[in-house]
Amino acid sequence: MSHQDRQLVEAVLANAPGAFERLVREHQALCWHIIYRMVHHPEDARDLCQDTFLRVHRHLRQYRYESALKSWIGRVAYTVALRHLERKRIAVLDPGENEDTADAVENAGDGFDLETAYADSEIAARLHQAIETLPPMQRTLLTLYHLDELSIDEIASITGLAAGTIKSHLFRTRLRLREQLESAYGVLP
Amino acid sequence: MNRKPPSSHDERMEREWVLQEQAVQAERLGLDVRHDESLLRYRTVARALRQPLDRDLPPDFASQVAEEVHALAADDMRLELYLSWALLGLLAVVLLGLTARYSNLVMAWLSNPWLVALAACFALPGLLGRLPNLTRR
Structure with a gap:
């Protein structure tokens, strides 16, 4: 304070x-x-x-x-x-969030053109779309951590979640977004 | 302490977490990571996550909320005032009722000149104190 x-x-x-x-x-x-x-x-x-x-x-x-x-x-x-x-009976968490984390880590970086992805606005738009479709809890945790630049402890004090749980959500969601980024790039012209 | 040795799975996860965090720092500090393929992937994600939201609150939101709070406070004050007046009215009715109920006793007191003089002794200083204010008006 x-x-x-x-x-x-x-x-x-x-x-x-x-x-x-x-x-x-x-x-x-x-x-x-x-x-x-x-x-x-x-x-x-x-x-x-x-x-x-x-x-x-x-x-x-x-x-x-x-x-x-x-x-x-x-x-x-x-x-x-x-x-x-x-x-409104809206779920705040994705029940299937824990699946396939290990596979996602294993498959990192297959066929990904870095230079193009970094500059491509279409890929940025796809990422935004992917962020918008995340469950409410993950969306909020990512925004507090990345946009508001709050520490894990500060987020824990706001949400009442354990620090480990927050880290786990951040880790899995970013992994999922990276995966979506790579798969989206695969279907781009 | 019975702690399991970290598996290769855990180590991979830990490496991936470190990579994610390095990308966050690189994006916050504006570092050039084009040479690092694995970092760049997460940096693209970190950049998208740092973008401002597509909607925002109206520019006058703070003043609107402050006005709303003042209006609610004024409503509360008004309610308190109404309740005070209601209580005062109730007391007046009770006083009238008591006076009517015990009118004989009141009349007996009023017919006693000593009691009237005593009441005048209490009332007169107060009235005389207000006299300058009344004459000024």
Whole structure:
């Protein structure tokens, strides 16, 4: 927990003008990344983000400065998104995720033209498509790790998952994406 | 400690994990890895994963949420005010009821000049204190 976090929280609790707006502005990107990646529906995600910050405002007195404010808000956003998915009966994990990891490692790099793939925008588009079709949990973990540059420990504090579980998800999903990249390149002209 | 020796399968996995992490670092730091075939594959994946999302929150999202919070707080204040007035009204009704119920006793008190004088002693200083304010208006 940083000194700035404490100052900001105290300002919000004291109803200082503009303090809560600043809190939202500072953490809305993380909130959006978590919820939009989980829910994958822009309108629902926007409403859930708003709901998240209303909850944050209502329960800010319960924040005990034990973790970074970012992690605490991220945790609220993750819980809100998870409940939404549970209500809609949408699975957050792919049940067949553990299959064929060893084969994927073995087959790495068969017939892959590096120079072309690195520059090809079509391959980038295919990768994006592959990312979009990942289950909500994997999509979110990858975004928090790669785009938000959060550490495994920070992601663990947001999601409540064990660090080993997060690493396993990251490992398998990146392996799967690399596999899809190679197979997609095989069918390109 | 009874720990199994790592199998070749585990070692392969570990190597692949290290490769993935090196690609992440290379992409974050903008390192040139074109010479490394295995890294480049994961770097392409890491680059795609670092791209901003296709949608974003509206630019005025923070101010909208702040306004919503203030509106909710104002609603809560209004509710508290209504409840206070309701409680005050209830007390007034109870007071009237008690006065009606024990009107004989009240009348007896009012007919006693000593009690009236005592009440005036309590009330007059307060009224006189407010007099300057009233005359200023």
